Amino acid sequence: MDLKIVEELKILKNVLVQENVSLSEFTTFRLGGLCPCVVTCQRPDQLEAVIQRLTQADIPFVLIGLGSNILVSDQGVDCVVVRFVSGAPKIALDGEDLIVAASTLLDDVVVFALKQGLEGINFASGIPGTVGGAVAGNAGAFGSQISNCLKSVEVLTCSGERKECLPSDLDFQYRDSALKRSGEIVLTVRFALCRGDRQKLFKEREEILNLRKEKHPDISVLPCAGSFFKNIEPGPPEKMRQSAGEICDRVGAKKMRCGGAAVFEKHANILVNSKEATAQDVYNLSQEIARRVKEEFGVNLVREVQLLGEFS
């Protein structure tokens, strides 16, 4: 690692630079090996300054948000990891629109919107992660997805310029967008919401959070990254996506484990770090589930969780 650049980054105001840290601290799986340098930024201008310096010095980096949709290798990564995440919401109200820094946690945006009596984003109640991660992966729940409530997205291009994009520019698909392939970074997002009934919205949020509590593990006890595989795209006769959880259940996933990695007892598509798992354990378990699903149903499961680093 170029020590000069590390020292330069340390001088930047409000940017946290940590050297030789375990990435397990920065993922909801609580897994991942060492990284030579982790840089945490909270505001778009700070992130822009960091990315510009890394790009100019030709230093490779990967960007993450809260780390709630990634599995990092036990060997860690041999590049800079830039985290764009903030526990302090950065949200401005403009009529019925919200302009939000992509480092803001998605659930904080939901709470802000509800307090203003704005509807359109309540479906995202309780989804962990940042707004940037949610836009890149088109996060969703209960039949809605983040692309449905976007008006525009400001990105930092690979050449370091700011660019305003419309949702139609970003090729949003089920849990996918062009951002996953282009490497462009989401800086700020404009959500288009509409007036709703505050009381009704808060009641709906409570119901959603209760449902999520029933269906998902408590990540402080059973670390995970949500659904491991994407639901299965419909073939010609069917119209609905087939639940990956159901098909994993049918091959006996809930009884499977590998080292410390297991499958959540209430949801066969959620792999958990149950007891001192390694990232390789989780990976091996996922491969075995996918193998059985292919063998029994001829279906190729596609990972929703993204891998970072090397797996064998």
Ligand SMILES: Cc1cc2nc3c(=O)[nH]c(=O)nc-3n(C[C@H](O)[C@H](O)[C@H](O)COP(=O)(O)OP(=O)(O)OC[C@H]3O[C@@H](n4cnc5c(N)ncnc54)[C@H](O)[C@@H]3O)c2cc1C
């Ligand atoms: C208990 C639990 C429940 C979950 N439930 C759901 C659910 O209901 N629905 C759902 O869709 N997901 C769910 N997830 C998965 C996860 O919360 C979402 O995918 C979330 O949007 C990821 O955001 P993040 O900030 O953690 O992204 P990370 O995991 O940090 O990164 C994921 C990807 O996004 C990219 N990325 C991150 N920030 C940016 C940015 N600013 N610009 C460009 N790219 C960026 C990264 O490069 C990486 O490729 C769940 C996860 C957990 C642990």
